Amino acid sequence: MDAAAPKPKENMGEPLPRIDGRLKVTGQAHYPADLPTANIAYGALATSSIAKGKVTKLRLDDARAVPGLLDIVTYGDMDKLEKPKFGNSGATSIGPLHDRRIFHDGQIVALAVAETFEAAEEAAQLIRAEYEEEKPTATFDSPGTATIPAAGRSPLFKEDVKAGDFDAAYAAAAVKIDQRYSTPTQHHNPIELFSTTAYWQGEQLVVHEPSQNVTGWKVELARQLKIDPAKVRIVSPFIGGAFGSKGPMTPRTAIVAIAAKRLGRPVRCVTSRMQAFGTQTYRAETRHRIRIGAGKDGRITAFAHEGWEVTSRPDPYVVGGTSATGRMYDYGSVLTHVSLVQADRNTPGYMRSPPETPYVYALENAMDEMAVALGMDPIEFRRINEPKTEPIGKKPFSSRSLIQCYDQAAAAFGWAKRDPEVGAMRDGDWLVGMGCATAIYPTAVAPCAARVRLTVDGDVRLQCGSHEIGTGVRTVAGQMASERLGVSIDRISVEMGDSSLPPAPVSGGSISTASVCSAVLKACDAIRTKLYAAATAEGGPLAGSRNAEFELVDGKIMAKSGASAKVEDVLKAMQVGAIEEYAEFAPKGATPEALKKLYAGKPEFHGGDQDEDSVKYAFGAEFVEVHINRYTREIRVPRIVGAFAAGRIMNTRTARSQLMGGMIWGIGQALHEATEIDRRYARYVNRDLQDYLVPVNADIKDLQVILVPEVDHAVNPAGVKGLGELGNVGTAAAVASAVYHATGKRIRDLPIRIEQLLV
Amino acid sequence: MSQPSALLTNGLSRRKFMAGTVSAAAAAPLLASRAEGATPVAAEAKLRQPLVTSLRINNQAYELSLDTRTSLLDALRDHVGLTGTKKGCDHGQCGACTVLVDGKRVLSCLSFAVMNEGKDIATVEGIASTDGKLHPMQQAFIDHDAFQCGYCTPGQILSAIGCVNEGHAESESDIREYMSGNICRCAAYPNIVAAILQAREETRGA
Numbered sequence: 009m010d011a012a013a014p015k016p017k018e019n020m021g022e023p024l025p026r027i028d029g030r031l032k033v034t035g036q037a038h039y040p041a042d043l044p045t046a047n048i049a050y051g052a053l054a055t056s057s058i059a060k061g062k063v064t065k066l067r068l069d070d071a072r073a074v075p076g077l078l079d080i081v082t083y084g085d086m087d088k089l090e091k092p093k094f095g096n097s098g099a100t101s102i103g104p105l106h107d108r109r110i111f112h113d114g115q116i117v118a119l120a121v122a123e124t125f126e127a128a129e130e131a132a133q134l135i136r137a138e139y140e141e142e143k144p145t146a147t148f149d150s151p152g153t154a155t156i157p158a159a160g161r162s163p164l165f166k167e168d169v170k171a172g173d174f175d176a177a178y179a180a181a182a183v184k185i186d187q188r189y190s191t192p193t194q195h196h197n198p199i200e201l202f203s204t205t206a207y208w209q210g211e212q213l214v215v216h217e218p219s220q221n222v223t224g225w226k227v228e229l230a231r232q233l234k235i236d237p238a239k240v241r242i243v244s245p246f247i248g249g250a251f252g253s254k255g256p257m258t259p260r261t262a263i264v265a266i267a268a269k270r271l272g273r274p275v276r277c278v279t280s281r282m283q284a285f286g287t288q289t290y291r292a293e294t295r296h297r298i299r300i301g302a303g304k305d306g307r308i309t310a311f312a313h314e315g316w317e318v319t320s321r322p323d324p325y326v327v328g329g330t331s332a333t334g335r336m337y338d339y340g341s342v343l344t345h346v347s348l349v350q351a352d353r354n355t356p357g358y359m360r361s362p363p364e365t366p367y368v369y370a371l372e373n374a375m376d377e378m379a380v381a382l383g384m385d386p387i388e389f390r391r392i393n394e395p396k397t398e399p400i401g402k403k404p405f406s407s408r409s410l411i412q413c414y415d416q417a418a419a420a421f422g423w424a425k426r427d428p429e430v431g432a433m434r435d436g437d438w439l440v441g442m443g444c445a446t447a448i449y450p451t452a453v454a455p456c457a458a459r460v461r462l463t464v465d466g467d468v469r470l471q472c473g474s475h476e477i478g479t480g481v482r483t484v485a486g487q488m489a490s491e492r493l494g495v496s497i498d499r500i501s502v503e504m505g506d507s508s509l510p511p512a513p514v515s516g517g518s519i520s521t522a523s524v525c526s527a528v529l530k531a532c533d534a535i536r537t538k539l540y541a542a543a544t545a546e547g548g549p550l551a552g553s554r555n556a557e558f559e560l561v562d563g564k565i566m567a568k569s570g571a572s573a574k575v576e577d578v579l580k581a582m583q584v585g586a587i588e589e590y591a592e593f594a595p596k597g598a599t600p601e602a603l604k605k606l607y608a609g610k611p612e613f614h615g616g617d618q619d620e621d622s623v624k625y626a627f628g629a630e631f632v633e634v635h636i637n638r639y640t641r642e643i644r645v646p647r648i649v650g651a652f653a654a655g656r657i658m659n660t661r662t663a664r665s666q667l668m669g670g671m672i673w674g675i676g677q678a679l680h681e682a683t684e685i686d687r688r689y690a691r692y693v694n695r696d697l698q699d700y701l702v703p704v705n706a707d708i709k710d711l712q713v714i715l716v717p718e719v720d721h722a723v724n725p726a727g728v729k730g731l732g733e734l735g736n737v738g739t740a741a742a743v744a745s746a747v748y749h750a751t752g753k754r755i756r757d758l759p760i761r762i763e764q765l766l767v
Numbered sequence: 768m769s770q771p772s773a774l775l776t777n778g779l780s781r782r783k784f785m786a787g788t789v790s791a792a793a794a795a796p797l798l799a800s801r802a803e804g805a806t807p808v809a810a811e812a813k814l815r816q817p818l819v820t821s822l823r824i825n826n827q828a829y830e831l832s833l834d835t836r837t838s839l840l841d842a843l844r845d846h847v848g849l850t851g852t853k854k855g856c857d858h859g860q861c862g863a864c865t866v867l868v869d870g871k872r873v874l875s876c877l878s879f880a881v882m883n884e885g886k887d888i889a890t891v892e893g894i895a896s897t898d899g900k901l902h903p904m905q906q907a908f909i910d911h912d913a914f915q916c917g918y919c920t921p922g923q924i925l926s927a928i929g930c931v932n933e934g935h936a937e938s939e940s941d942i943r944e945y946m947s948g949n950i951c952r953c954a955a956y957p958n959i960v961a962a963i964l965q966a967r968e969e970t971r972g973a
Contacts, residue, residue, distance in 0.1 A: 010910070010911065010961070011957070011958075011961065012910070012911045012912040012913075012958050012961065013912070025909050025910070025912070026909070026912070028917070029908075029909040029914075030901070030909065031917075032914055032917030032920050033891070033901065033905040033906075033908050033909055033914075033917075033920060033921075033924060034851070034891060034892065034895060034901070034905065035849070035850070035851015035852070035890065035891035035892045035921050036851070036892075037917050038850065039850075039853075039918060041850075041854075042844075042850035044848065048845075074815075075815045076815065124834050124837075125837075125841055125845065126815075126834045126836045126837060126841075127815065127834070197952060198916070198918070198952055199853070199855040199861055199863050199916075199918045199919045199950060199951070199952050200853070200855065200916070200918045201854055201855065201856075201857075246916070246917065246918075247916060248853070248916050248917070248918025248919075249915075249916045249918055249952045249953060250916075251952070278854065280857065281855075281856045281857065281858065281860075476916075477916060478914075478915030478916030478917065478953050479915070480915070661912050662912070664912075665912050665915055665953075665955060665958065666915070668954065668955070668957065668958075669915060669953045669954040669955065672954035672956065673954060676954075696856060696858055696860055697855075697856050697858070697860040697861050697950060698858070698860045702950060702952065703954060703956070704947040704948075704950060704956075705942075705943045705944075705946045705947045705949070705951075705956045705959065705960065706943045706944050706947040707947075707956075708943070708954070708956045708957060709943070711957050
């Protein structure tokens with residue numbers, strides 16, 4: 009059996025190959041900067057060389073002298089438009105050309121537009137800004153930071169969760185730890201560069217840009233340009249990796265749209281890799297203090313998690329992962345507090361598992377330390393503290409298969425063969441370490457619309473304004489239609505990534521499969537209802553039978569009695585060429601405004617810790633083996649095993665690939681990824697793929713993903729829990745645990761590097 | 768830098784080269800004759816004059832008028848319309864722009880288009896059979912789900928074909944090492960290795 013296509017177990021769909029696979033291997037998948045556009049002009053950004061101050065003068069003469077230069081958009085040219093807004097669809101409130109103030113290094117100061125890419129680049133590099141410069145504040149511990157409580161600053165982080173009397177329980181605990189952890193600045197670095205192509209057809213604006221949120225962007229761009237959202241179309245048929253970076257729109261989009269309007273021709277601006285570090289979002293650096301108290305029996309009685317996160321001066325971006333860490337185990341008492349630390353930086357944004365990646369790393373590293381302090385096996389320690397209800401609101405988990413994940417992953421990994429003594433395992437010149445950690449990600453779902461058409465020829469056309477960022481959502485949406493309508497997948501076409509399609513929520517928070525499939529399910533069931541009604545009507549081929557007894561298989565309505573009718577014949581009898589249904593799905597607990605908000609690009613999220621009846625999370629367990637060279641301290645990860653349970657698995661192939669990619673991301677978090685900051689200038693230093701390290705092929709060897717069967721009808725009609733952000737949670741803690749096991753060194757600051765193991 | 772000689776040996780005729788003194792100036796300003804009284808500014812201005820360049824891409828001949836600074840990558844994408852080849856960094860660090868030039872893998876973002884006159888360039892659009900049958904490496908990438916977003920995939924596939932033909936796909940560890948110039952941010956690496964193992968034999972014969 010091919011590892012890429014795991015055999016489906018209970019409640020799992022077939023490992024169908026991606027329906028857009030052929031397009032992707034032949035170069036015919038058109039990403040936004042690939043879409044053919046006639047008579048295009050090229051834009052290039054000029055960005056600030058300081059992080060704080062004011063632009064006093066912009067010298068444009070040299071740039072204007074470049075042959076082929078067409079226009080320069082800069083200060084004054086955006087004044088009649090609205091400033092960007094910080095929020096779900098907007099990356100930042102900084103309007104770089106609305107305001108001569110500089111809030112961060114690499115802030116846009118102008119857009120040069122020319123006949124060729126080369127001329128645009130040349131002109132942009134000749135634009136010279138003069139500044140009134142101030143001393144910038146770079147990050148934690150830099151002079152000039154301001155620290156504020158995070159709770160209530162963002163609709164996504166309402167409160168610091170707590171339960172019981174932590175102080176008393178911690179004071180009384182027999183065994184306790186009090187440790188600090190940190191995670192670095194990281195940039196998403198999808199391989200597709202960020203780009204905007206804009207053109208006007210009369211009053212209609214068309215924008216080709218990689219986006220995880222075409223509906224939200226349509227509305228936000230229209231607001232900035234002061235035009236009707238119906239006059240804006242965002243087109244993003246394929247997205248070359250996103251990881252959160254293409255969720256919120258950045259200020260560049262409106263600037264390029266204005267350039268296109270001024271010139272009366274299409275303008276394309278592809279941001280350089282280096283400029284993306286300052287003009288897009290990123291994962292901010294975090295710090296953590298964790299205190300855990302337990303009895304000698306290993307039962308936790310007290311848990312405190314304090315977090316600090318860097319953000320920009322104007323925007324209170326917060327991830328606040330204590331909502332998840334505070335609910336992970338049966339702690340007894342919980343105390344949490346999250347603070348924002350403001351500095352002269354661009355506004356951070358969502359990056360794959362935004363709250364959980366840093367916060368669960370800290371929790372799970374602390375859990376491993378606690379197990380060591382107790383002299384317990386780390387799996388046993390977690391088993392003892394497995395909760396019946398979550399400790400904050402005492403709500404049940406809709407489903408929780410964490411222990412099954414640990415058991416299956418431990419068996420596959422061979423945990424029983426691990427010698428628990430530190431430094432006891434060797435492989436020649438390599439110290440061997442083995443570690444494990446828990447993965448958790450909230451299961452959310454949002455309203456979504458979809459249109460499905462079944463034709464008399466047996467073809468299905470599915471339209472939904474969601475986004476194919478590589479998750480396989482096109483394939484699984486098609487698979488849902490295939491299952492419900494009894495039509496082979498090769499007869500199904502799926503259109504996504506266009507704001508003129510039925511609206512879908514932002515493809516973030518691992519909600520897409522659940523939300524899109526729930527809407528597709530609803531549309532398909534409406535088609536089924538019409539088919540059944542026609543088939544069973546008086547004079548119909550199945551007159552007299554009851555609906556519940558039917559299935560749709562291979563283009564036929566099959567009754568339990570054995571009678572059947574071709575769908576084609578039913579449609580002909582109805583005298584129609586097609587049945588088309590437009591469905592709007594709203595999750596349980598949605599407000600009366602929920603669908604209106606979907607069309608306005610501000611979808612409600614439900615699930616996670618927000619529901620009344622239960623809390624909803626997906627879980628996993630990851631096991632890592634590290635080899636550390638005894639002389640050079642080079643760290644390798646020859647083996648990693650993860651077991652995950654995430655409700656209904658639509659397609660075992662795409663699910664495994666996402667989890668695998670997540671686990672490799674986790675290895676990157678542990679060992680590679682960090683954006684270095686020059687504290688003197690508040691400037692990112694390693695702004696390219698040579699110096700910003702990400703895992704490459706040679707970094708990964710044996711990797712095993714185990715899909716653990718789980719049924720959960722409470723999460724959404726499709727029964728699906730998202731797993732795109734589950735795989736990379738906990739991995740870094742598992743690596744840290746393995747490094748400790750190999751060397752006896754507890755590394756608390758990521759990434760783990762050779763130099764930390766040499767001292 | 769020895770650009771002028773590179774230009775000459777890369778198939779540009781001497782006559783074309785001289786006719787396009789602009790390109791000489793572009794490549795090596797020292798060659799711009801001061802005796803002719805050309806000021807550096809004038810030489811600069813001429814530098815942006817387009818140069819007619821002939822490229823053979825996927826067995827088809829193209830004559831393009833290009834700024835001499837145009838990379839092979841931008842020539843393919845913006846001037847020929849073959850957008851299958853991707854720009855991921857423009858610095859030769861990610862591998863997304865990998866094409867085959869005379870059968871060898873080349874980072875098209877690090878190669879000026881004009882340096883490729885007379886060479887055979889193969890891109891992802893040109894490796895399937897004319898009857899639509901996929902190259903074994905393309906099929907193997909689908910079979911093993913060796914991509915997610917698909918953006919690095921054209922470069923991975925061309926690089927994989929080059930890797931096999933170089934003789935660097937003899938073992939799994941060799942494949943991992945010699946495919947490490949192609950970053951896959953979705954991290955489909957184990958699947959890419961499996962795909963190359965599947966297509967290795969057929970690719971050698973292709």
